[in-house]
Amino acid sequence: MATREVTRSPAVEDYCKAIFTLESRAEEPVATNRLAERLALTPGSVSAMLKRLGEVGLIEHHPYRGVRLTADGRAVALEVIRHHRLLELFLAESLQMPWDRVHAEAEVLEHVISEELEQLIAAQLGDPTIDPHGDPIPSAELELNELETLALELLREGDSGLFVRVSDSDPEMLRYLSERGIAPGDRLDVRERQPFGGPLLVAFGEGEDRREHAIGGRLAGAMRVQLDREPAQTGSASLPPTASLPGSAA
Amino acid sequence: MATREVTRSPAVEDYCKAIFTLESRAEEPVATNRLAERLALTPGSVSAMLKRLGEVGLIEHHPYRGVRLTADGRAVALEVIRHHRLLELFLAESLQMPWDRVHAEAEVLEHVISEELEQLIAAQLGDPTIDPHGDPIPSAELELNELETLALELLREGDSGLFVRVSDSDPEMLRYLSERGIAPGDRLDVRERQPFGGPLLVAFGEGEDRREHAIGGRLAGAMRVQLDREPAQTGSASLPPTASLPGSAA
DNA sequence: ACGAAAATCTTGGCGTGCCATAATATTTGT
DNA sequence: ACAAATATTATGGCACGCCAAGATTTTCGT
Numbered sequence: 371m372a373t374r375e376v377t378r379s380p381a382v383e384d385y386c387k388a389i390f391t392l393e394s395r396a397e398e399p400v401a402t403n404r405l406a407e408r409l410a411l412t413p414g415s416v417s418a419m420l421k422r423l424g425e426v427g428l429i430e431h432h433p434y435r436g437v438r439l440t441a442d443g444r445a446v447a448l449e450v451i452r453h454h455r456l457l458e459l460f461l462a463e464s465l466q467m468p469w470d471r472v473h474a475e476a477e478v479l480e481h482v483i484s485e486e487l488e489q490l491i492a493a494q495l496g497d498p499t500i501d502p503h504g505d506p507i508p509s510a511e512l513e514l515n516e517l518e519t520l521a522l523e524l525l526r527e528g529d530s531g532l533f534v535r536v537s538d539s540d541p542e543m544l545r546y547l548s549e550r551g552i553a554p555g556d557r558l559d560v561r562e563r564q565p566f567g568g569p570l571l572v573a574f575g576e577g578e579d580r581r582e583h584a585i586g587g588r589l590a591g592a593m594r595v596q597l598d599r600e601p602a603q604t605g606s607a608s609l610p611p612t613a614s615l616p617g618s619a620a
Numbered sequence: 621m622a623t624r625e626v627t628r629s630p631a632v633e634d635y636c637k638a639i640f641t642l643e644s645r646a647e648e649p650v651a652t653n654r655l656a657e658r659l660a661l662t663p664g665s666v667s668a669m670l671k672r673l674g675e676v677g678l679i680e681h682h683p684y685r686g687v688r689l690t691a692d693g694r695a696v697a698l699e700v701i702r703h704h705r706l707l708e709l710f711l712a713e714s715l716q717m718p719w720d721r722v723h724a725e726a727e728v729l730e731h732v733i734s735e736e737l738e739q740l741i742a743a744q745l746g747d748p749t750i751d752p753h754g755d756p757i758p759s760a761e762l763e764l765n766e767l768e769t770l771a772l773e774l775l776r777e778g779d780s781g782l783f784v785r786v787s788d789s790d791p792e793m794l795r796y797l798s799e800r801g802i803a804p805g806d807r808l809d810v811r812e813r814q815p816f817g818g819p820l821l822v823a824f825g826e827g828e829d830r831r832e833h834a835i836g837g838r839l840a841g842a843m844r845v846q847l848d849r850e851p852a853q854t855g856s857a858s859l860p861p862t863a864s865l866p867g868s869a870a
Numbered sequence: 871a872c873g874a875a876a877a878t879c880t881t882g883g884c885g886t887g888c889c890a891t892a893a894t895a896t897t898t899g900t
Numbered sequence: 901a902c903a904a905a906t907a908t909t910a911t912g913g914c915a916c917g918c919c920a921a922g923a924t925t926t927t928c929g930t
Contacts, residue, residue: 379915379916381915381916381917401878401879402878402879402880403877403878403879411916411917411918412917412918412919413878413879413880414879414880414881414882414917414918414919414920415916415917415918416879417879417880417881418880418881418916418917419915419916419917420880421880422915422916433879433880433924434878434879434880434923434924434925435879435925461737461740464714464744465737465740465741465744466740467736467737467740471736474734475733475734475736475737478732479729479732479733482728482729482732483725483729484724484725486717486721486725487711487715487717487725490711490715490716490717491715494714494715629887629888631887631888631889651906651907652906652907652908653905653906653907661888661889661890662889662890662891663906663907663908664889664890664891664892664907664908664909664910665888665889665890666907667907667908667909668888668889668908668909669887669888669889670908671908671909672887672888683896683907683908684895684896684897684906684907684908685897685907
């Protein structure tokens with residue numbers, strides 16, 4: 371407990387954040403290599419850091435078997451995620467920073483803003499609960515309200531729902547979407563599903579500005595939808611592979 | 621030139637900033653020990669860093685004789701000072717952060733905001749030229765418009781002028797002043813000067829809310845005044861010691 | 871189902887940035 | 901000219917990255 375405050379660097383926070391998101395998208399311990407990929411580091415470096423994080427009590431590390439966050443580690447992750455998402459919203463809302471650039475800026479600032487600044491920003495924004503990409507913002511008490519969402523690519527013809535979020539970390543995708551006037555909060559329905567892993571034809575919006583777009587590839591995997599019907603049972607047939615549920619955190 | 625971008629860390633920026641301000645308050649090269657004091661580091665550490673800064677061309681280091689910033693080094697310093705002061709103003713103005721806390725926050729943020737964020741903040745504030753402590757903000761082209769000011773403690777009875785600024789780095793002083801409703805921009809005149817290094821009795825403001833305060837000690841040294849009369853000749857008698865002109869940068 | 875190759879993970883050695891302390895060198899004041 | 905003040909140069913430590921070598925687990929062919 372006492373060692374905690376000393377051992378808190380951008381690097382440490384990034385590890386916690388990464389472990390948190392990987393942990394929540396698959397219910398198993400997080401593997402060293404997954405972490406190395408996500409952080410763009412070598413497995414060797416990650417392994418060394420995991421040892422340290424284990425020693426200071428942020429994770430439980432069972433060598434060769436992966437890691438899990440402890441309650442302390444989860445708190446670190448959630449704090450940083452809260453910072454990140456508040457900052458994204460703040461930059462977009464209060465400073466008109468373009469949607470596709472807030473992520474990179476928040477990625478740095480999240481590690482250095484004080485508690486006090488965090489509160490001032492939250493207050494200024496009216497204690498928001500979702501950021502401009504549709505990601506939920508943990509509360510000041512670090513409660514995170516994850517919605518059940520599906521990747522767009524998992525929808526079937528005729529499905530409709532709410533486009534709730536998209537990964538914030540790919541500026542290309544974000545620019546692409548905003549150029550086409552697509553944003554979280556839009557209603558959507560799937561008109562057609564091309565075979566052979568092809569794109570989906572999806573109608574966005576309602577009434578006047580209803581428009582169709584063909585969406586496929588990685589984009590269809592990154593866009594998350596809150597379905598009108600109950601989500602399909604796990605294991606049900608006729609759904610494409612590469613599933614996952616909660617998805618994309620910071 | 622090419623090595624520059626690589627060699628740019630918070631530490632490096634802090635050194636440049638510190639050298640800049642020490643350099644501008646005395647026209648001589650900056651001594652290692654002055655720098656060590658200001659940065660709260662040991663002379664040994666500073667000496668090592670100065671060697672590096674010399675090698676990458678940010679300073680000219682003549683061993684045992686002190687350092688001066690090169691044009692590149694000055695640019696680094698001014699950029700960081702611009703960040704710092706814009707941030708102070710932004711935090712105070714747009715987020716209502718109390719006057720005495722903006723400094724500490726800006727001290728960290730100044731090293732991590734992007735050019736783009738700097739511009740957005742400057743734009744939002746209407747390209748301001750002075751920060752909430754009365755310090756001038758370097759322009760985007762890094763021109764710095766230093767006013768000629770005197771420490772309040774150097775004024776004589778009957779002198780009047782504009783209270784233009786105060787060091788931003790001492791939260792105690794800032795809190796003290798703001799509790800008494802004294803802020804940069806106030807007119808002031810010296811009613812009485814107590815002997816033996818005692819306080820000055822100074823009237824602040826005009827008309828209605830004109831009030832007298834006794835000000836002495838370090839506070840009288842930190843408050844800078846733009847005098848109505850021409851500043852006293854250097855070397856003139858009857859002025860107290862501990863002089864200095866430009867003073868307090870970041 | 872068993873052993874070897876493949877995949878995965880950890881360890882060890884090394885480099886950089888940046889700080890500290892202690893020993894050494896240089897300048898300065900009288 | 902010599903002590904005191906001031907700077908510099910080891911030397912060492914910590915955080916955090918890399919690579920290469922060694923350990924462990926998983927996968928697979930037979």
